[in-house]
Structure formats: C-alpha cells, structure tokens
Amino acid sequence: MTISTSTTHEASAAEGARPATLGEIPLPAPAWSRLTRKVFGHRGLTIGLCLVLVAVAVALLAPVLAPHDPYYQDIANRMVPPVWHESGSWSHVLGTDKLGRDYLSRLLYGTRISLVIGLVAALISGVIGTTLGVLAGYFGGRVDAVISYIVTTRLAMPVVLVALALASLTGGSLFTVIVLLGLLLWDRFAVVSRSVTQQLRDSEYIHAARTLGCSLPYILLREVLPNITGALIVVITLEMAHAILLEATLSFLGMGVQPPLPSWGLMVAEGKAYMFFQPWVIAIPGIALFLLVLAINLLGDGLRDLNAPGGRS
Amino acid sequence: MGTFIVRRILVALSVALTISIVSFMLLHLSGDLAASIAGPEATAEQVEQIRIDYGLDRPIVNQYLEWLGHALQFDFGRSYYYQSTVVDLIVDRMPITLTLGGLALALAVCIAIPLGVVAAIRRDTWVDRLALLFAVIGQAMPSFWFGLTLIVIFAVTLQWLPAAGSDGWQHFVLPAIALGYYATPAMMRLTRTGMLEVLESDYIRTARAKGLSARSVIFKHALRNAVIPVVALAAVELGFMLGGSVVIESVFSLNGLGQLAWDAISRNDYPVVQAVVLIIALFYIVLTLLADVANAALDPRIRTR
Amino acid sequence: MALLEARNLRVDLPVDAGTLHAVRGIDFHVERGEMLCLVGESGCGKSMTSLALMGLLPRRARLTADCLDFDGIDLTAISARQRGGLRGLRMAMIFQEPMTALNPSYTLGNQLCEAFLRHRLGSRQNARERAIHLLERVGISAAAERLDQYPHQLSGGLRQRVMIAMALMCKPDLIIADEPTTALDVTIQAQILRLLRELQQESGTAVIFITHDLGVVARIADRVAVMYAGEVIEAAVTPALYARPSHPYTRGLLSCIPAPGKTPPGSRLQAIPGVVPSLVGHVEGCAFRNRCPLAEARCETTPPFMALNEGHRARCHFADRPMASATPSQPETIS
Numbered sequence: 011m012t013i014s015t016s017t018t019h020e021a022s023a024a025e026g027a028r029p030a031t032l033g034e035i036p037l038p039a040p041a042w043s044r045l046t047r048k049v050f051g052h053r054g055l056t057i058g059l060c061l062v063l064v065a066v067a068v069a070l071l072a073p074v075l076a077p078h079d080p081y082y083q084d085i086a087n088r089m090v091p092p093v094w095h096e097s098g099s100w101s102h103v104l105g106t107d108k109l110g111r112d113y114l115s116r117l118l119y120g121t122r123i124s125l126v127i128g129l130v131a132a133l134i135s136g137v138i139g140t141t142l143g144v145l146a147g148y149f150g151g152r153v154d155a156v157i158s159y160i161v162t163t164r165l166a167m168p169v170v171l172v173a174l175a176l177a178s179l180t181g182g183s184l185f186t187v188i189v190l191l192g193l194l195l196w197d198r199f200a201v202v203s204r205s206v207t208q209q210l211r212d213s214e215y216i217h218a219a220r221t222l223g224c225s226l227p228y229i230l231l232r233e234v235l236p237n238i239t240g241a242l243i244v245v246i247t248l249e250m251a252h253a254i255l256l257e258a259t260l261s262f263l264g265m266g267v268q269p270p271l272p273s274w275g276l277m278v279a280e281g282k283a284y285m286f287f288q289p290w291v292i293a294i295p296g297i298a299l300f301l302l303v304l305a306i307n308l309l310g311d312g313l314r315d316l317n318a319p320g321g322r323s
Numbered sequence: 324m325g326t327f328i329v330r331r332i333l334v335a336l337s338v339a340l341t342i343s344i345v346s347f348m349l350l351h352l353s354g355d356l357a358a359s360i361a362g363p364e365a366t367a368e369q370v371e372q373i374r375i376d377y378g379l380d381r382p383i384v385n386q387y388l389e390w391l392g393h394a395l396q397f398d399f400g401r402s403y404y405y406q407s408t409v410v411d412l413i414v415d416r417m418p419i420t421l422t423l424g425g426l427a428l429a430l431a432v433c434i435a436i437p438l439g440v441v442a443a444i445r446r447d448t449w450v451d452r453l454a455l456l457f458a459v460i461g462q463a464m465p466s467f468w469f470g471l472t473l474i475v476i477f478a479v480t481l482q483w484l485p486a487a488g489s490d491g492w493q494h495f496v497l498p499a500i501a502l503g504y505y506a507t508p509a510m511m512r513l514t515r516t517g518m519l520e521v522l523e524s525d526y527i528r529t530a531r532a533k534g535l536s537a538r539s540v541i542f543k544h545a546l547r548n549a550v551i552p553v554v555a556l557a558a559v560e561l562g563f564m565l566g567g568s569v570v571i572e573s574v575f576s577l578n579g580l581g582q583l584a585w586d587a588i589s590r591n592d593y594p595v596v597q598a599v600v601l602i603i604a605l606f607y608i609v610l611t612l613l614a615d616v617a618n619a620a621l622d623p624r625i626r627t628r
Numbered sequence: 629m630a631l632l633e634a635r636n637l638r639v640d641l642p643v644d645a646g647t648l649h650a651v652r653g654i655d656f657h658v659e660r661g662e663m664l665c666l667v668g669e670s671g672c673g674k675s676m677t678s679l680a681l682m683g684l685l686p687r688r689a690r691l692t693a694d695c696l697d698f699d700g701i702d703l704t705a706i707s708a709r710q711r712g713g714l715r716g717l718r719m720a721m722i723f724q725e726p727m728t729a730l731n732p733s734y735t736l737g738n739q740l741c742e743a744f745l746r747h748r749l750g751s752r753q754n755a756r757e758r759a760i761h762l763l764e765r766v767g768i769s770a771a772a773e774r775l776d777q778y779p780h781q782l783s784g785g786l787r788q789r790v791m792i793a794m795a796l797m798c799k800p801d802l803i804i805a806d807e808p809t810t811a812l813d814v815t816i817q818a819q820i821l822r823l824l825r826e827l828q829q830e831s832g833t834a835v836i837f838i839t840h841d842l843g844v845v846a847r848i849a850d851r852v853a854v855m856y857a858g859e860v861i862e863a864a865v866t867p868a869l870y871a872r873p874s875h876p877y878t879r880g881l882l883s884c885i886p887a888p889g890k891t892p893p894g895s896r897l898q899a900i901p902g903v904v905p906s907l908v909g910h911v912e913g914c915a916f917r918n919r920c921p922l923a924e925a926r927c928e929t930t931p932p933f934m935a936l937n938e939g940h941r942a943r944c945h946f947a948d949r950p951m952a953s954a955t956p957s958q959p960e961t962i963s
C-alpha cells in the first residue's frame with residue numbers, strides 16, 4: 011500500500027507547489043555571492059526574511075522594548091485607545107486592555123510565545139516526521155506500507171478537535187500546547203522526507219556507501235539526512251506557521267495558552283467582547299499574528315523557490 | 324478499477340477503526356476522565372463514585388470493545404450533559420455543519436479555479452501577482468480573526484448581514500466566506516501550477532496545431548487535465564473544513580457539530596467528543612475515498628486499466 | 629508559384645545570456661505536392677523553423693522575414709484568428725513525440741475529428757467516417773473500435789500513425805513532419821517513412837519532412853535543404869545533393885552515413901569533429917569554420933548562398949571548387 015493519492019496531493023498542494031518540486035533533490039548550495047544575489051533578488055523571500063528577523067529581534071529584546079510591564083494592571087486606565095485615536099496618548103502607544111495592561115507591551119511579549127511555540131513544535135514534529143519518512147522511504151516495502159498507513163490515519167484525524175480535546179484534558183499550558191502540536195503536526199515532514207529519500211535511495215553514492223559496508227545509521231544520518239535538509243527546511247517554516255496559527259486558535263477558543271500570558275490568540279479572545287466599539291483590540295493582535303505567519307510563509311515559499319531548479323522567479 | 328476501489332474501501336475502513344482506537348485511547352489515557360467529569364471541587368470519594376458509575380474503572384480494552392460494539396450499531400451512548408443520546412445530538416447538529424462546509428467549498432472552488440486558470444494564462448502579469456497575493460494573504464490569516472473582522476465590517480459597521488445564528492441563508496454567508504477563504508489558496512495554487520504544466524505539454528501544441536481557438540485549447544484540452552488533482556484536493560479540503568468548523572461555528576455562534584464538540588470539550592462530555600471526532604474523521608475518510616474514485620474516473624489512464 | 633516561400637526567415641529568442649538566434653535568415657521554398665527534407669544536427673533550428681511556419685513559436689520568440697508566403701498569404705501579416713483558420717485546415721503538423729502529443733483525457737475519435745469539425749468541413753458523422761477511412765489507410769486495424777480508445781492504449785508506432793491520420797483529416801496543402809520517426813523503433817521507422825511517402829504521393833500534399841538523419845532523406849525526398857547552426861547551408865534536388873555535395877558540412881555528413889555495400893559491416897560511424905558554435909549573440913563569418921577542414925582566412929567573412937546549378941545552392945566560399953580537392957580529410961572516428 012502507498013499513501014493515497016489524495017494524501018500526497020494534500021501535502022504538496024498545501025505547500026502550494028507541484029508535487030515534484032519538493033521531491034526534487036536540492037541543488038548543491040550556490041556560491042555565497044550568488045546565493046545572496048538570489049536571496050535578495052527574490053522579493054517575497056527578502057520581505058519574509060526581514061520580517062522574521064524583526065520578529066526574532068522583538069522577541070529577544072522584549073524586556074528592553076516594552077514600555078510597561080505586560081502584566082501590570084492599571085485599573086484607572088482601562089481600554090485606553092491607541093495613540094492615533096483622538097483620545098489616545100503616548101503613554102500607551104497601542105492603548106490598554108480591559109484590565110488596564112499596556113497593549114504594546116503585551117504584543118511585544120506575545121512575539122516570544124508565538125515564536126517559541128512555532129519553533130519547538132516544528133522541531134518536535136520534524137524529528138518524528140522525518141524519522142518516519144526517512145525509514146519509509148529508505149526501506150520501502152512493509153516498513154513503507156506501515157508508515158504510510160500511520161500517516162494516512164494521522165491525516166484523517168481532525169487536528170483542531172483532537173488538539174482542543176487533549177489540551178482541555180491536560181489543562182492547557184504553554185508546555186502542553188507545544189508538546190501537543192509537536193505530536194500532531196508531523197505528517198508533512200513524513201510525506202516530504204519519504205518522497206525525497208525514495209529518490210535518494212537508488213542514487214549512486216548511497217549504493218557506494220552500502221557497498222563500502224557503511225552501517226545503516228551512518229548511511230541514514232550522514233548520507234541521507236544532509237541531502238534532504240533543503241526540503242526539510244522548507245517544511246519547517248511552513249509547519250512553524252501552521253503551529254503558530256493553531257496555538258492562536260486553541261488559545262482563542264480558551265483551551266490553549268492560559269491567561270495572563272500575552273498570547274496573541276488569547277488577546278483576540280479577550281478583546282472579542284469589545285470589538286464592536288473598540289475594533290482595535292482585535293485588530294492589533296490579529297495583524298501581528300497575520301504578519302508573523304505571512305513572513306514565515308514568504309520565507310518558506312522563497313526557500314522552496316531557491317531549492318527548486320528553475321522555480322518561479 | 325473494481326479491485327482498486329475495493330482495496331481503497333478496505334483501507335478506509337481500517338483507517339476508521341484505527342482512528343476510533345487512537346481517539347479512544349488518547350481521551351482515556353491523557354488525563355483522569357473521572358476527575359475531569361467530577362470537576363475541581365469534587366472529593367476523592369465522589370471521583371471514585373463517578374469512575375464506577377461511568378464504568379471507567381474497568382480495563383480500558385474492555386471499555387473500548389464495549390464502546391465499539393455499540394458504535395457499530397450507531398449507538399454512541401448518552402451525553403453526560405444533555406438529556407439525549409449522542410446520535411440524536413449529532414443528527415441534530417450535522418445539517419448546519421454540512422451546509423457551512425458545502426457552501427464554503429463551493430465558494431472556494433468558484434474562486435480558486437478561475438483565479439488559478441487566469442493566473443496561469445496571464446503568468447507573470449499583474450493578474451498573476453494579485454492572485455498570488457490573494458493566496459498568500461489567505462494562507463496567513465487566522466480564520467477566527469478573519470471571521471471576527473468580517474463581523475465587524477459587514478455585520479456591525481455596514482449591517483448588511485447578521486453576525487450570529489443559523490436561521491436563514493444570510494447567516495451562512497459570512498461563515499462560508501471565512502471558512503472558504505481558508506481553503507482557497509491551496510486550490511488556487513494547485514490549479515495554477517497544474518495549468519502551467521499542462522499548457523507546456525505537447526498535446527496542447529497539437530491542439531493548437533489543429534487551429535483550435537484559444538478557448539477550446541484552454542478549457543477543453545488544458546483545464547480538463549489540470550483540474551484532476553484539484554478535485555482530489557477539494558475533497559480533502561472539505562474534510563479539513565469540517566474539522567476546522569469548530570472555530571468558525573464558535574465565532575459565528577452557529578449551532579453545528581463544531582460548536583457541539585467545543586461545548587462537549589469544555590463540559591467534559593466525553594461520549595460526545597469521542598463521537599464527533601470519529602464522525603469528522605469518517606467524513607474525511609469517505610471524502611478522500613471519493614476523491615480517489617473521482618480521480619480514477621476522470622483519468623482514463625486509470626479508469627481503463 | 630511555390631506553395632510556400634520563405635526569404636530571410638529569422639527566429640530570435642531572448643535568453644538569460646542575451647538573444648539566441650535560433651534561425652538566422654534562411655531561404656527556402658516548397659512546391660505543391662513535393663517533399664522537402666530539412667536536415668541537420670539536433671539544435672540547428674529545424675523545429676523552430678517548423679513552428680515559425682505554423683505560427684506556434686513560444687510566446688517569447690520573435691519572428692521576422694523578408695517574405696513568408698503560403699499560397700499567396702503573407703503569414704507575417706495575418707491575425708491570430710486567420711492563422712487559426714489555416715492551421716489544421718491547410719497546413720498540419722506531425723510532432724516528434726507520439727507518446728505525449730495526444731491528450732490523455734480524450735478518445736482518439738474525439739481528437740481525430742476535432743480539426744474537421746473546427747473547420748466546419750462536415751457533420752460529426754462525416755468526421756467519423758473520414759477518421760475511420762484514414763485510420764484504415766494508415767494501417768490501423770479495427771479502426772471503428774479504435775476511435776473509442778484512449779491514447780495510452782496504443783503503442784508509440786500506432787500513435788504516430790494516428791497523428792498522421794489526424795494531420796490528413798482536412799486534406800491540407802502542406803504537412804510539416806518534425807522528426808516523426810525519431811522516437812520510434814528502427815523497423816517501425818521504416819514503415820512510417822514508407823507510409824508517409826505513399827500518402828504524400830497519393831494525396832498530392834506537400835510535405836516538409838524534418839530529420840537529423842541524412843540516410844532517410846535519399847529514400848523519400850524530392851529536394852533537400854541542409855541546415856547548420858540556424859542557417860540553410862545547402863539546398864538541392866535530392867539526386868544532385870548526393871551526386872555533388874558542395875558544402876564541406878554536407879560532405880562530412882554524407883561520409884557519416886553507413887552505406888549498404890559500401891561501408892564494411894562493423895565499421896564505426898564517422899562524425900565531424902568539433903562542436904556547433906553558440907547561437908547566442910551575433911555569429912560573424914562562416915558558422916562552420918571551427919570544424920571545417922577547408923577553412924581559410926576568407927571564411928572570417930560571411931559566405932554567400934552561392935548558386936551552383938539549377939536549384940543547387942551552397943553557403944560556402946569554395947562551394948564551386950571541384951569536389952576532389954574539397955573532400956575533407958579523413959574525419960576522426962567517435963567511439
């Protein structure tokens with residue numbers, strides 16, 4: 011048995027490329043100058059990279075950048091509008107929330123939550139998915155059949171529902187959300203690394219390594235893995251974006267990161283009751299979320315184009 | 324073709340069975356169900372009483388087999404919260420979710436395919452870039468936030484459409500847009516890449532060499548082949564949308580399956596949670612099965628094998 | 629008047645490195661009912677020439693010509709619509725790759741009848757009858773049943789026969805066959821070749837037959853035009869070309885053909901050493917001079933398309949020298 015056609019279609023289409031693109035063996039890394047030219051010649055990639063770097067800087071420097079303590083409740087100044095509003099003030103550039111906490115400070119600290127969740131969840135799922143995919147692709151036959159079956163089953167499980175139920179049972183916290191997402195989002199890693207490994211398996215240098223008597227772990231870790239990283243990096247970015255969106259969704263629905271942590275999804279949920287008269291309370295965290303996910307997706311798309319021979323310019 | 328379908332159905336059945344096991348185990352092993360049901364204020368004795376009352380003290384395999392035996396006769400037990408059976412609840416809520424999913428899919432297909440075709444035909448022009456921008460935005464926008472934004476704009480500010488409820492078709496417009504936009508980018512990009520690939524192919528050159536008009540080259544010869552994988556993707560996306568409807572239903576207060584699941588989760592109503600997860604997985608399985616069959620039916624290379 | 633007349637036909641393609649001059653000012657004509665063979669190594673611009681005639685060049689390509697007349701119609705001046713009216717009806721094309729040239733999603737009948745219906749030559753029934761007649765003519769048995777089959781159900785040779793039948797559907801005045809046998813087995817190649825020649829003679833259709841195999845030419849062509857690096861470097865009626873090849877390149881090619889009876893069995897095919905110059909940017913002087921055994925200082929200037937005899941021309945400064953002295957030195961062998 012192989013993974014059903016729809017499964018692979020889904021995986022590749024969600025990446026927005028024809029199935030072959032990710033499956034193709036990445037080109038050897040171009041010389042540094044050519045690489046930089048290629049990177050900066052690609053508008054989406056440049057924008058994505060810059061935005062991601064900004065987000066990382068904000069996350070690292072949040073204590074320095076934040077004008078206030080993100081948890082300090084200034085009860086006298088609740089629901090202060092942002093500075094561009096006629097009754098806004100520079101003391102709270104983006105206003106305050108219903109508890110009088112400075113919105114800008116919460117937004118800045120929220121970057122940390124999103125980035126940590128995205129990164130760690132993508133790494134956990136990357137380890138799981140890549141292990142499964144490489145084994146399936148390398149051994150083929152029964153191993154492939156079993157692993158493909160597992161992937162098919164995982165794809166049929168409604169992620170949002172399962173994550174919600176499990177988060178509720180385990181009592182949502184930053185840690186459980188990260189682990190949950192990490193355990194749920196490995197399917198695309200498995201599909202991609204499986205197909206790339208399948209192509210590698212019959213290549214000459216793998217044959218050579220086998221005839222030289224290299225051990226199996228050596229072949230998988232030193233010959234296969236380095237050659238699929240190009241494709242995997244693209245998946246990591248896409249899954250990071252996916253995990254960030256899912257965390258926000260879980261938190262929005264009240265089963266993810268718990269108050270008073272400044273998760274952007276939670277900020278939208280907390281602002282929901284006020285959105286009719288103060289729409290900025292949902293607009294601000296929503297736009298932050300949108301920009302971060304957009305940046306990571308642009309980065310991923312761009313990396314894929316660089317990876318794919320003759321990709322879209 | 325026949326054996327292909329039979330084999331696919333067998334796989335689908337076993338996937339469904341596996342999912343029922345996995346979701347049952349996940350729910351029962353990842354926390355203390357009895358404690359969750361009893362609530363934080365319950366005493367140890369109360370928890371134990373619930374454990375015995377609900378049969379949670381028995382070996383988990385026995386519990387599962389009993390549950391499965393009933394499930395196979397469409398009996399998913401009684402809700403812990405509502406005074407009715409789980410099946411009644413699901414049957415009651417299903418139409419709303421299916422309407423929402425169907426509308427969202429229709430909307431997504433109606434936008435994604437024409438847009439993908441135009442983007443491919445007018446490759447590297449402003450139309451193509453605009454389509455790409457549309458896709459990139461859709462992929463990055465959190466659907467709950469997009470839904471709220473739609474409410475603020477169209478229900479509150481412009482007052483064109485209702486913000487919540489499910490009484491008439493107007494109530495489904497905004498939710499369907501919010502859910503459909505989520506499914507559009509992937510389909511649009513797949514249509515675009517498929518069209519680009521097909522338009523480069525030799526048989527398109529043959530068709531043009533016959534003097535066919537651009538229209539019949541594109542619609543008869545190219546689209547037919549480019550759209551085959553999109554059909555499969557559409558089925559998969561519908562499966563995803565049914566699973567993701569919990570978010571949109573919560574935003575728009577639609578009383579569908581997703582809302583039922585969310586309520587059940589927050590009330591520790593596990594028979595309902597277990598059943599909804601399984602039902603949505605079943606939908607996904609049936610949809611991918613149909614997609615594979617449709618794929619085979621659309622592609623003569625598979626159909627006539 | 630010739631059916632097709634091309635003078636100074638050029639095809640330019642923008643590429644990363646500049647402009648690729650795929651066809652660099654070629655002259656040729658096709659008479660009604662004759663078979664012209666366009667011969668040359670792969671990459672010399674044969675396909676670009678045929679696509680230019682059909683109006684099927686890639687969108688980026690630019691076509692210019694002093695004259696490109698098809699039966700009195702100026703092909704460079706007509707609209708895309710008028711082009712569409714000619715294609716399939718008056719000029720048809722057979723492509724190299726029978727495996728991919730047919731749409732996998734439609735039946736053979738559908739694809740065969742398409743051009744006939746598009747050009748409103750009759751009813752569906754008429755189209756079907758003609759399709760069956762032609763399938764039988766090109767040697768396909770059970771033609772009526774075949775109409776309901778899909779391309780993947782046929783072998784490559786059969787598909788190429790279908791392509792031929794498809795080209796004949798509207799009784800065109802000109803068929804362009806771009807290496808129609810290259811992708812096929814040798815035995816099937818010979819059958820298809822014979823079939824094409826027969827059909828051409830019985831229907832009186834003019835054919836431009838494109839090949840990289842000069843061995844094929846002698847058997848079927850009325851006239852030959854030899855191409856090299858985007859130019860026609862020699863053109864003549866077939867017997868004259870074989871009797872008196874006048875361009876060093878043609879002579880080199882002819883000495884590469886294993887001739888039955890002349891070439892000892894088992895001897896290696898001989899090829900002209902050297903590589904074709906890049907077609908990107910301007911090519912000054914004779915394009916063949918880096919491989920030409922006769923090259924002299926004069927060859928730095930562009931040679932004229934010199935008329936030798938009636939209808940025999942060659943693009944070489946020394947084309948009129950007696951053959952003996954102009955025979956290239958023993959070509960190297962390739963292994």
Ligand SMILES: Nc1ncnc2c1ncn2[C@@H]1O[C@H](COP(=O)(O)OP(=O)(O)O)[C@@H](O)[C@H]1O
Binds near residue numbers: 668670
């Ligand atoms: N789509 C294209 N883009 C750029 N260059 C092309 C393209 N197609 C063909 N060429 C180039 O044009 C030249 C002529 O090609 P072609 O006419 O296909 O040669 P032939 O048919 O004689 O083998 C070659 O140098 C080839 O590399």
Ligand code: SF4
Binds near residue numbers: 914917918920924947
């Ligand atoms: S012009 Fe000179 S280089 Fe060119 S073919 Fe004739 S002899 Fe050779």
Ligand SMILES: [Mg+2]
Binds near residue numbers: 671675806807
């Ligand atoms: Mg060619």
